[in-house]
Amino acid sequence: MGKIRVALAGVGNCASAFVQGVTKSKDGHHLEGLSFPTLGGYAPSDIEFVAAFDVNADKVGKDLGEAIFQPPNNTLRIIGEQKFGVEVKYAPVNDGLGKYLSQMIRTPDAQPVDVAKELRDSGAEVLVNYVPVGSERAARFYAEQALSAHVAMVNAMPTFIASDQAWEEKFRRAHLPIVGDDVMSQLGATVLHKSLAKLMVERGVKILQTYQLNVGGDTDFANMLEESRLTTKRISKTSAVQSLIPYSVPTRIGPSDYVEFLENRKYAYIMLEGKYFGGAPIRIELKLEVWDAFNSAGVMVDAVRAAKIGLDKGVSGAVTSASAWTMKHPPIQMPYEEAKEAIIEFAEGKRER
Numbered sequence: 226m227g228k229i230r231v232a233l234a235g236v237g238n239c240a241s242a243f244v245q246g247v248t249k250s251k252d253g254h255h256l257e258g259l260s261f262p263t264l265g266g267y268a269p270s271d272i273e274f275v276a277a278f279d280v281n282a283d284k285v286g287k288d289l290g291e292a293i294f295q296p297p298n299n300t301l302r303i304i305g306e307q308k309f310g311v312e313v314k315y316a317p318v319n320d321g322l323g324k325y326l327s328q329m330i331r332t333p334d335a336q337p338v339d340v341a342k343e344l345r346d347s348g349a350e351v352l353v354n355y356v357p358v359g360s361e362r363a364a365r366f367y368a369e370q371a372l373s374a375h376v377a378m379v380n381a382m383p384t385f386i387a388s389d390q391a392w393e394e395k396f397r398r399a400h401l402p403i404v405g406d407d408v409m410s411q412l413g414a415t416v417l418h419k420s421l422a423k424l425m426v427e428r429g430v431k432i433l434q435t436y437q438l439n440v441g442g443d444t445d446f447a448n449m450l451e452e453s454r455l456t457t458k459r460i461s462k463t464s465a466v467q468s469l470i471p472y473s474v475p476t477r478i479g480p481s482d483y484v485e486f487l488e489n490r491k492y493a494y495i496m497l498e499g500k501y502f503g504g505a506p507i508r509i510e511l512k513l514e515v516w517d518a519f520n521s522a523g524v525m526v527d528a529v530r531a532a533k534i535g536l537d538k539g540v541s542g543a544v545t546s547a548s549a550w551t552m553k554h555p556p557i558q559m560p561y562e563e564a565k566e567a568i569i570e571f572a573e574g575k576r577e578r
Contacts, residue, residue: 245303357445407457418435443517546571
């Protein structure tokens with residue numbers, strides 16, 4: 226089937242986990258947790274990184290294989306440092322550094338590159354947007370660069386692009402596929418919360434109220450201390466859960482604190498209260514601990530392969546099946562079993578639902 230040439234907008238923890246996992250697969254190691262060892266004929270090892278962009282002076286100018294381990298990155302290491310022959314380039318900052326990240330990250334004393342030209346010169350086919358939460362202008366900037374360079378896009382962040390009618394139409398007119406928005410974890414807090422909500426509804430339990438509170442120790446959580454950058458993130462996570470409940474429920478979902486020593490570990494606290502027959506009460510409480518970056522990396526492997534399949538098939542606009550399977554805020558929400566069946570049908574050459 227050939228390679229999938231991928232560019233990365235942002236070289237943080239999520240990019241590190243994605244690069245490490247794909248690299249390990251090239252050595253013949255099995256990638257645990259993948260729903261699809263092959264998808265549309267593509268294996269994880271077919272992904273090839275050809276360009277990368279960041280705003281951190283400690284990453285810019287370095288080979289991607291070195292940059293993924295530079296502080297403040299603090300996720301697990303599953304491979305040793307190696308050279309990919311891909312230099313991380315300095316891209317425009319836009320609103321990529323908020324109040325807290327600007328205290329943690331030093332930008333280069335240099336002019337940013339022409340991102341669209343770099344994408345074209347690298348031969349990239351799929352651009353993955355990994356800019357920080359709340360970087361609305363930066364996310365849309367990369368969407369514009371993908372359109373200019375005629376590159377498919379995977380929007381891993383909660384800025385609404387694939388799920389925004391006007392932006393989706395831009396990709397449709399350009400005859401480019403887009404998968405988005407806001408990547409779902411393999412087994413994260415939102416996946417678990419949705420599953421519990423769906424189970425309660427299907428078993429006839431009336432949900433009365435629910436919350437999901439998350440804490441972590443990476444730059445993502447530090448960045449999200451700035452409440453003004455959380456608007457779309459809260460909408461994305463909340464709508465993902467509420468889509469499975471056919472009535473209005475008081476709901477609070479989102480990051481609640483930054484605990485530096487947790488590093489890239491994330492703790493999620495989930496609670497659902499309800500009542501069943503006779504009005505008898507039921508309450509579910511649980512705690513989930515994960516390494517956050519790796520929790521989404523396997524899902525990103527699916528999203529990137531779906532974007533490439535979309536390119537192969539000449540898909541224009543949002544890939545609805547892949548977005549529903551891999552994202553929290555897709556253009557069309559689907560239950561997991563329906564989304565999984567839909568992406569399999571898409572990869573097998575059938576039309577989108």
